[in-house]
Amino acid sequence: MAPLLDVDSLAVTLPSPRGPLPILHDVSLTVDEGELVGIAGESGCGKSLTAQTLLGLLPPGAAVTGSARYAGTELLGLDARGWQRVRGAGIAMVFQDPSAALHPMLTVGRQLTEHMRVHLRMDRRAAGRRAVELLDQVRIPDPERALRAYPHQFSGGMRQRVAIAIALAARPRLLIADEPTTALDVTVQAGILALLERLRAETGLAVAFITHDLGVLSALTTRGYIFYAGRVVETGPTGSLLTAPTHPYTAALLGARPHGTQSGGTLRPIPGAPPAPGEAPPGCPFQPRCGYAEPSCGEAPPPLTPAGADRSVACVVRPHLEVAA
Amino acid sequence: MNTPAPARLSFTDVEVEYRSRGRGRVRAVAGVSLEVSPGQIVGLVGESGCGKSTLARVAVGLSAPSAGTVEYAGRPVTPLGWRPRSGAEVGLQMVFQNPYASLNPRRTIGSQLLDGVPAAVTGSARRARVHELLERVAMPSSAAQRYPHQFSGGQRQRLAIARALAPEPRMIIADEPVTALDASSQAQVVNLLVGLVRDLDMGMLFISHDLALVHEIADVTAVMYLGRIVESAPTRELWREPRHPYTRALIDAVPQIGLTPRLPAILAGEVPDPANAPTGCRFRPRCPHAFAPCGEQPPTVDLGGRSVACWLTDSATAPTAARSL
Numbered sequence: 001m002a003p004l005l006d007v008d009s010l011a012v013t014l015p016s017p018r019g020p021l022p023i024l025h026d027v028s029l030t031v032d033e034g035e036l037v038g039i040a041g042e043s044g045c046g047k048s049l050t051a052q053t054l055l056g057l058l059p060p061g062a063a064v065t066g067s068a069r070y071a072g073t074e075l076l077g078l079d080a081r082g083w084q085r086v087r088g089a090g091i092a093m094v095f096q097d098p099s100a101a102l103h104p105m106l107t108v109g110r111q112l113t114e115h116m117r118v119h120l121r122m123d124r125r126a127a128g129r130r131a132v133e134l135l136d137q138v139r140i141p142d143p144e145r146a147l148r149a150y151p152h153q154f155s156g157g158m159r160q161r162v163a164i165a166i167a168l169a170a171r172p173r174l175l176i177a178d179e180p181t182t183a184l185d186v187t188v189q190a191g192i193l194a195l196l197e198r199l200r201a202e203t204g205l206a207v208a209f210i211t212h213d214l215g216v217l218s219a220l221t222t223r224g225y226i227f228y229a230g231r232v233v234e235t236g237p238t239g240s241l242l243t244a245p246t247h248p249y250t251a252a253l254l255g256a257r258p259h260g261t262q263s264g265g266t267l268r269p270i271p272g273a274p275p276a277p278g279e280a281p282p283g284c285p286f287q288p289r290c291g292y293a294e295p296s297c298g299e300a301p302p303p304l305t306p307a308g309a310d311r312s313v314a315c316v317v318r319p320h321l322e323v324a325a
Numbered sequence: 326m327n328t329p330a331p332a333r334l335s336f337t338d339v340e341v342e343y344r345s346r347g348r349g350r351v352r353a354v355a356g357v358s359l360e361v362s363p364g365q366i367v368g369l370v371g372e373s374g375c376g377k378s379t380l381a382r383v384a385v386g387l388s389a390p391s392a393g394t395v396e397y398a399g400r401p402v403t404p405l406g407w408r409p410r411s412g413a414e415v416g417l418q419m420v421f422q423n424p425y426a427s428l429n430p431r432r433t434i435g436s437q438l439l440d441g442v443p444a445a446v447t448g449s450a451r452r453a454r455v456h457e458l459l460e461r462v463a464m465p466s467s468a469a470q471r472y473p474h475q476f477s478g479g480q481r482q483r484l485a486i487a488r489a490l491a492p493e494p495r496m497i498i499a500d501e502p503v504t505a506l507d508a509s510s511q512a513q514v515v516n517l518l519v520g521l522v523r524d525l526d527m528g529m530l531f532i533s534h535d536l537a538l539v540h541e542i543a544d545v546t547a548v549m550y551l552g553r554i555v556e557s558a559p560t561r562e563l564w565r566e567p568r569h570p571y572t573r574a575l576i577d578a579v580p581q582i583g584l585t586p587r588l589p590a591i592l593a594g595e596v597p598d599p600a601n602a603p604t605g606c607r608f609r610p611r612c613p614h615a616f617a618p619c620g621e622q623p624p625t626v627d628l629g630g631r632s633v634a635c636w637l638t639d640s641a642t643a644p645t646a647a648r649s650l
Contacts, residue, residue: 036586042507042508042509043507155595155596156373157595158595185372185373185534186534186535186536186575186578186579186580186589187372187574187575187578187591187592188372188595189578189580189589190578190580190588190589190590190591190592191591193580193588193589194588194591197588212507212508213580214582215537215579215580215581215582216580218580218581218582218583218586219580219581219586219587219588219589220580220586220588221586222586238586239583239584239585239586240584242582243582243583243584252509253508253509254582256508256509256511256512257508257512257537258535258537258538258540258541258542267511267512267515267516267541268512269509269510269512269513269516270509270512273477273479273509273510274509
């Protein structure tokens, strides 16, 4: 079966005052029907831009090459009407900050039903019934009352649930969630993660979950992609990816996080900083910060090559990596 | 003055009350006693809205407590006014969450650092001191001539730390100092703070909602819920054997890396509005172990080096089965 989303050799260049700035290079990824896929990396690594590309939200002047097929339809090069058919009813998105995603002066009910009336051509009464169902599905207590409430009357976690309900309104098959729990407390985050997993199990929703938190990646997703400087540097089943990384960057990210298993230590930071867009060195983008770099790393960006069970890695050295449990 | 009092920060029964037009009186901090000694890192964790930041503001005199006392080096901390603070008081410095807001965008780093250098340092020694400060936070001395916008988030937070160090503090209050930063710069800034505390024998109150991070660095961890400290213990013990159900819930909500996806445990309900706090134990409505005695406010019981406010730890009231969490 063909994957629901199939991105192949995607490259995006954004305009800037100093000339075109390449942001994404040769990104390939797939999401299957009903699959929870994680995309992880530091800010500026291109994970959010990938999401924007898949929803046709790139700024004017962006140059895109490669291919991105959703349910057999090529997304790149769609016109405004084409995008309108895909957005909402095909691919929907949830953002990091629910307060910014919701309109502060419209009731939750209005924001929920507008979507359905346009996309699904429902009448007011049917849309209202579905809105109650949706709020119930995302576990908002007292849905009828919630419909008449404004976003500021909800807590951060509840607002994010409302945003998810709105994203689900037109029955999308793929939900792109861009750091939806980053602004939330761990206790609230746990609820949102469980909600996404339940939606996947009950409705077959596929989720592409973008995060910088490897713990969240491991807890929720079954397959993961690690981004660095606009490239996929490693991919595979999340469990093996994070317990036995083969790319030095994945291992370094794991080392820099607090483990929650032993205390009294200090964290192991990654020396230096990620390269700014357009300033990546020739060759492997991680090479200047990598403890295992060899002269050959400076020649060309290493391609993503198969590395054991369903895994691929973009590293020519392939050092033996010690991973702190 | 003969021997100066040890630079200890102590809160005794601190309460902070706000008057809000819509909600009446809001007790953000409802009786907190806590101590930070020189050379010690005390981590303060809790969900948003629990009063952590209010407590931080009271500690440095940015707001006044409505009851109780905050003492630093044996003297009460007085609310900040127009009059310059005495030498002893500037020994208490704060690092804020957002380095974009805590540095003045229109002044060079050097001139902002000079503000903090004690008046006793004169002439060319002042410039030399600025360079020493920059060196301490691993920034080049050329940074003195530059403006905040020329640095990345992690670098800016290091510069904000240098500014806090300028008046030669003995105690640092760090309110979510790395929350706005990426994984790799987070580790750099945390290691810097921990190193400074150890090298300069300072005390630090490290406020964070990231339990795993606090676990990694704090000597003592205090857990705050709805304006009260519900448990405080040496970090290792707290993590190994939490005695308060809320501490247990927080630890279980941290997503862990493992071979198979495992969703973190969910704590039922939400943090109540402090204007409308539950009677008795404030955690009661969400607590899986709540039983009859919880209708009364539990006293904070000293268990030898650690303390907890929960009826479950009281052998007279607790059902034996519920005692292990």
